[in-house]
Amino acid sequence: YWAQGNIYAARLKPNMVELDSDVKTLAELPTKGLKEGPYMFERNGIYYLTYPHVENKTERLEYAMGNNPFGPFKIAGAIMDESASGCWTNHHSIIQFKNQWYLFYHDKDYSPNFDKARSIRADSLSFNPDS
Numbered sequence: 001y002w003a004q005g006n007i008y009a010a011r012l013k014p015n016m017v018e019l020d021s022d023v024k025t026l027a028e029l030p031t032k033g034l035k036e037g038p039y040m041f042e043r044n045g046i047y048y049l050t051y052p053h054v055e056n057k058t059e060r061l062e063y064a065m066g067n068n069p070f071g072p073f074k075i076a077g078a079i080m081d082e083s084a085s086g087c088w089t090n091h092h093s094i095i096q097f098k099n100q101w102y103l104f105y106h107d108k109d110y111s112p113n114f115d116k117a118r119s120i121r122a123d124s125l126s127f128n129p130d131s
Contacts, residue, residue: 001038001039001040001049002036002038003034003035003036003037003038003051004036005031005034006025006026006027006029006031006034007025007026007029007034007038007049007051008023008024008025008026009023009024009026009069009070009071010022010023010024024070024071026049026070026071026073028064028071028072028073028074028075029049029051029064029073029075030053030062030075033053033054033055034051034052034053034054035051035052035053035054035059036052036091037051037052037091037092038050038051039051039092039093039094040069041094041095042069043096043101043127045067046065046066046067047065047066047067047068047069047073048063048064048065048094049063049064049065049066049073050062050063050079050092050094051063051064052091052092055082056082057082057086058082058083058086059082059083060078060079060080060081060082061078061079061080061092061103061105062075062076062077062078062079063075063076063077063078063079064076079103079125080103080105080123083107085107085108085109086108091105091106092104092105094125100124101124101125101126101127102122102123102124102125103122103123103124103125104120104121104122105120105121105123106118106119106120106121107119107121109121
């Protein structure tokens with residue numbers, strides 16, 4: 001998965017450096033305000049595609065859900081609103097460790113006047129019963 005104006009997806013060959021399918025544009029996802037850094041994970045047979053999207057001033061992390069890693073996806077909402085510090089929160093990841101899900105992202109806690117020297121944050125993540 002990668003983004004540059006759209007979110008794109010393709011299968012990789014076993015060597016993990018060559019494509020093994022045609023590139024698919026995930027056209028059902030936002031284009032205006034879309035930034036880099038999409039992230040995909042699967043939970044209970046549902047594929048969650050997460051991505052940074054600018055709705056107002058800076059990014060918030062949004063997600064879409066589908067039954068197939070290549071879509072179609074239905075936009076489901078925001079995981080995290082814009083950062084109060086104004087830091088761009090892209091390049092996130094979501095993992096499960098010992099039955100708890102975590103969202104990793106960055107902020108500018110240790111460099112409030114320069115948003116490029118970012119610090120890593122981790123928050124526990126929970127799911128609604130229907131997702």
